[in-house]
Amino acid sequence: MIKILIVEDEKPIADLIDWNLSAMGYQCEKVYDGLAGADLIEENCYDLVLLDIMLPGADGYELLQQLRPTGTPVIFITAKGSVEDRVQGLRAGADDYLVKPFEIVELVARVESVLRRAGKAQERYAVGDVVVDPKAMLVTKNGRPVTLTHKEYELLLLFLRNPNIALFRDTIYQRVWETDLETDSRTVDLHVQRLRRKLGWSDRLKAIYKVGYRLEVEK
Amino acid sequence: MKFAGKMIALVAVLLALSLAIGGYSVVSSALRADLQAATNSAQEDMKLFGLTLQALCLREQPNQLLSDQRADEQLRTVLRHSAVLQTYSYRITNAKGALVASTRGIHIEDEPPAEGIVETRLVQEKQAYYLCTRQRLSILDRSYLLERSIEITPVFDRARQNLRTYELVMLLILVVGTAITTGLTLVLTSPIRRISRTSKELAAGRYDKRAQVKSQDELGAMARDFNAMADALQSKIEALRESAQRQKEFTASFAHELKTPLTSVIGYADTLRSRALPPERQFEAANYIFTEGKRLEAMSFALLDLFALDKKEPERTLCRTEDLAKAAAQSAAYMLQQSGVQLETKVQPGTIQAAKELFVSLLFNLIDNARKASEPGQRITLSGEAVENGYCFRVRDRGRGIPPEALARITEPFYMVDKSRSRAQGGAGLGLTLCQRIAALHGAQLEIESREGQGTTVTIELKGDQA
Numbered sequence: 001m002i003k004i005l006i007v008e009d010e011k012p013i014a015d016l017i018d019w020n021l022s023a024m025g026y027q028c029e030k031v032y033d034g035l036a037g038a039d040l041i042e043e044n045c046y047d048l049v050l051l052d053i054m055l056p057g058a059d060g061y062e063l064l065q066q067l068r069p070t071g072t073p074v075i076f077i078t079a080k081g082s083v084e085d086r087v088q089g090l091r092a093g094a095d096d097y098l099v100k101p102f103e104i105v106e107l108v109a110r111v112e113s114v115l116r117r118a119g120k121a122q123e124r125y126a127v128g129d130v131v132v133d134p135k136a137m138l139v140t141k142n143g144r145p146v147t148l149t150h151k152e153y154e155l156l157l158l159f160l161r162n163p164n165i166a167l168f169r170d171t172i173y174q175r176v177w178e179t180d181l182e183t184d185s186r187t188v189d190l191h192v193q194r195l196r197r198k199l200g201w202s203d204r205l206k207a208i209y210k211v212g213y214r215l216e217v218e219k
Numbered sequence: 220m221k222f223a224g225k226m227i228a229l230v231a232v233l234l235a236l237s238l239a240i241g242g243y244s245v246v247s248s249a250l251r252a253d254l255q256a257a258t259n260s261a262q263e264d265m266k267l268f269g270l271t272l273q274a275l276c277l278r279e280q281p282n283q284l285l286s287d288q289r290a291d292e293q294l295r296t297v298l299r300h301s302a303v304l305q306t307y308s309y310r311i312t313n314a315k316g317a318l319v320a321s322t323r324g325i326h327i328e329d330e331p332p333a334e335g336i337v338e339t340r341l342v343q344e345k346q347a348y349y350l351c352t353r354q355r356l357s358i359l360d361r362s363y364l365l366e367r368s369i370e371i372t373p374v375f376d377r378a379r380q381n382l383r384t385y386e387l388v389m390l391l392i393l394v395v396g397t398a399i400t401t402g403l404t405l406v407l408t409s410p411i412r413r414i415s416r417t418s419k420e421l422a423a424g425r426y427d428k429r430a431q432v433k434s435q436d437e438l439g440a441m442a443r444d445f446n447a448m449a450d451a452l453q454s455k456i457e458a459l460r461e462s463a464q465r466q467k468e469f470t471a472s473f474a475h476e477l478k479t480p481l482t483s484v485i486g487y488a489d490t491l492r493s494r495a496l497p498p499e500r501q502f503e504a505a506n507y508i509f510t511e512g513k514r515l516e517a518m519s520f521a522l523l524d525l526f527a528l529d530k531k532e533p534e535r536t537l538c539r540t541e542d543l544a545k546a547a548a549q550s551a552a553y554m555l556q557q558s559g560v561q562l563e564t565k566v567q568p569g570t571i572q573a574a575k576e577l578f579v580s581l582l583f584n585l586i587d588n589a590r591k592a593s594e595p596g597q598r599i600t601l602s603g604e605a606v607e608n609g610y611c612f613r614v615r616d617r618g619r620g621i622p623p624e625a626l627a628r629i630t631e632p633f634y635m636v637d638k639s640r641s642r643a644q645g646g647a648g649l650g651l652t653l654c655q656r657i658a659a660l661h662g663a664q665l666e667i668e669s670r671e672g673q674g675t676t677v678t679i680e681l682k683g684d685q686a
Contacts, residue, residue: 009638012483012507019500020490054475056638079478080471101482104489166493211492 002120003045004111006030007037007063008052008077013100017050017077020104021111023164034058038066046072047120048111053078053089061092068093073118075110077102105162105171112161125160127217130199132160139199146198151176155191159205159215168212188212222411223404230400231393238389246385250378254341257350257371262337265352265367268307272365275301276358290359291319310366325349325368334362347372410438414445426453472633476518476647480511514647521649524580525632528656533574535661540569540603540610547582548601554587559595562586566603569610571681573661581657584650585614585677591644592618592675609682620671629667630655 004026008014014030021028029046031037035057041049049072053060064074073095078085081099089097095114098107116134125132129142134157139146148156154176158167169188174180177187192213196202206214275297285293291313298304298311298320308322325344332338334355342349351368410432417430429449432442487504490496496504544566555562571578582601589599593616600615621629625636633648635641641648655665658679669675 010479010483012511013479013486015503015507016483016486016490020486020494023494079475079482081474081478100478101485104486104493164494168492 001025001027002047002115003027003029005037005040005044005046005049007034007049007055007060009033009055010052013052013077016104017107020107024108024162026111034060034063037063041066041070041072045070047118048072048115049074050077050111051075051094053080053085064092064094073114073120075114077107103171104165105158105167105175108162109175127160127163127204127215130201132156141199148195148198152191152195152198156195156199159195159213163215163217166208166212166214172212223401223408226404226408227397227401230404231397234396235389235393238392242382242385242389246378246382249381250374253374253377254371257369257374258339261350261352261367261369262339264307264369265337265354265365268304268309268367269354269356269365271301271303272297273356273358275304285359287313287315287361290361291317293359294363295320308367312364312366314362319363325351326366327351327353331355331364341371342368348375407438410434410442414442417445417449421449421452426456469632472648473522476633477515480514480518483511484508484515518647518649521647521653524653525649525656528577528653528660533577533660535572535574537570538573538575538578540571540612541566543571543573543575543578543582544601544603544612546575546579547586550579550583551586551590555590555599558590558593560590560593561596561598563598563600564602565600566612567605569603569605571610571661573681574657577657577660581654581679582612582614584654588650588677589614589616589618589675591641591646592616592620594618606680609680611678611680613676613678615674615676617674620673620675621667621669622671626667626669630665 002025004021006014006017006021006028008017008030009032011032014032018028018030029040029044031040034055037051037055038058041063049063049067051060051063051074053076055063060076060078064076067074074093075096075098076089076094077098077100078089079100080089086097086099095117096110098110124134130146131140132138137153139148139153139156155172158172158175170180172188173185176191192205192207196205201215204216206216208214272294276294279293279297294311298309310321310326311319313319325342327340327342331353332355334357337352337354340351340353342351348371349368350371351366353364353366355362355364357363410430413432414430417428420428426449429446430442432439484507487508491501491504544564548562548564551562586599586601593599597617599617600613602613602615604611621636625634628634629636630651632652635646635648651665658665661679661681663679663681666678666680667675668678
């Protein structure tokens with residue numbers, strides 16, 4: 001199981017991250033100040049550390065320096081969102097930089113992407129008889145390859161990475177098409193319908209009335 | 220052209236001009252004097268020659284009339300036999316213009332002078348100068364023209380020699396003079412250059428630079444004025460920098476303080492709308508949204524107050540101190556009761572110039588801070604007393620106290636000694652910032668004394684407001 005350490009002095013935010021990452025099947029530990037964070041890093045080994053920058057005790061940069069020799073990937077989660085701050089954070093050796101306030105989907109996507117780059121992510125997704133191998137960009141159903149367009153594939157990955165979560169139309173559009181949704185666009189619905197048809201997922205990809213879709217997966 | 224260059228050129232030109240004029244006038248007046256002397260002596264000589272000739276001819280004169288030819292002969296004989304006359308050079312012509320006798324010498328062609336006048340004339344021939352004298356003289360009852368010429372080239376040579384020497388001396392004086400002028404000008408203008416250099420450095424942003432000029436003259440005064448200007452500039456710029464820095468820190472803290480509750484509100488709302496959560500988690504998430512929302516509310520109110528304070532100077536009226544204390548105590552009563560903290564009011568009667576609502580809010584904030592620092596059952600004291608030339612309010616608690624390292628930063632915007640505690644009590648970290656601004660509007664400062672574990676006393680001393 002992948003172990004994630006959350007160092008964040010704001011308890012509500014630490015809890016928020018913990019809940020959502022735990023629901024994704026990660027094992028999370030929380031700590032609310034820098035010195036306690038340093039102790040935990042010293043004693044344990046983590047697959048990923050989420051660091052706030054402004055921390056009591058020791059700040060995020062100090063913890064990052066402590067972490068670098070271990071090669072543990074680090075994501076800064078901070079309110080400091082200026083370009084200089086981001087550059088400084090990435091230069092210091094952080095693997096990614098997430099600016100508050102953030103959306104849960106974005107947090108999950110970044111965590112997964114950093115884990116994937118560190119070679120620690122889930123190698124493949126299997127839902128029912130559908131298997132997706134992101135490395136090979138290969139989708140099979142009952143062992144037979146399924147042909148998907150690029151956007152359909154991205155959409156499928158988004159659902160697979162956020163199982164059992166209601167994905168709002170605007171969120172889906174933002175993450176897959178990377179622009180803001182036009183008000184009466186049917187693009188998302190059309191793509192979801194095609195995914196349902198190609199994968200035989202009319203039951204799994206549940207429409208949420210007026211809002212969006214959810215991929216239902218057995219726990 | 221630089222000032223020093225202009226100065227040097229000007230002095231050099233003036234020096235050369237005056238030396239030239241002076242030199243030529245000296246040399247030429249010497250020459251004139253020499254010529255005059257030579258002329259005088261030539262005239263004397265001529266007179267002497269004429270008199271001698273007349274006298275000798277008279278002695279030889281046979282008391283009979285001679286023909287013109289005989290007279291000429293006679294004259295020639297006299298000239299030949301006189302040892303004195305033989306040392307002269309001369310030219311003698313008779314009335315008809317025929318040459319009677321001549322030694323070497325030059326001859327002037329034009330109309331001879333009248334009898335009795337000795338004429339002197341300077342004649343240049345080739346490289347030589349001659350002084351020619353002429354006079355018409357009656358000898359042996361006939362009129363003869365006597366001409367003599369003396370070479371005076373040495374006089375001119377001497378003048379030329381003098382001129383050359385003088386030119387050398389002038390050149391030397393010019394060189395030495397220019398060198399001295401250059402040195403002096405450089406020394407005199409060095410303060411200007413130093414000021415100029417310093418102003419360049421100031422312009423380049425090194426505001427601590429000053430012109431090092433010690434002299435007592437106008438340039439020294441200018442340097443002192445310049446330095447005074449630089450001082451004023453530096454302090455102004457430092458104040459600006461400080462204010463910009465404060466502004467920047469405020470903005471950064473503000474962004475942080477705004478984004479943190481927003482992250483929770485957005486994140487929990489997002490979680491609630493996306494995920495089926497167990498009921499106790501739903502409650503927790505909703506509670507987080509509520510408390511973080513309240514935090515945003517508290518912060519926006521405090522910020523609005525702060526901005527309102529910055530906008531305009533509030534009107535101050537004469538207020539009774541008991542009324543102010545009473546109003547503050549009333550506002551705080553409910554919270555105090557909830558926390559089980561007692562408020563003791565010991566306010567001496569007095570009047571101060573105050574913006575009433577702001578001052579009440581200041582006292583209320585201080586009481587509320589004291590309440591937050593106190594344990595249930597503890598006592599807070601609000602006291603007020605007239606002091607020399609003013610009035611003094613004091614809020615004292617016996618609570619937790621402030622750690623010494625936090626004391627200096629306590630009035631900074633968004634600074635919180637114990638973040639989680641402060642948050643739990645709905646604080647935004649702006650209360651004391653607000654209090655300090657209000658106090659500053661009343662020309663006072665917050666003086667905070669605190670000992671950890673023993674309590675805190677905040678004093679506001681208003682000056683000169685007592686009626």
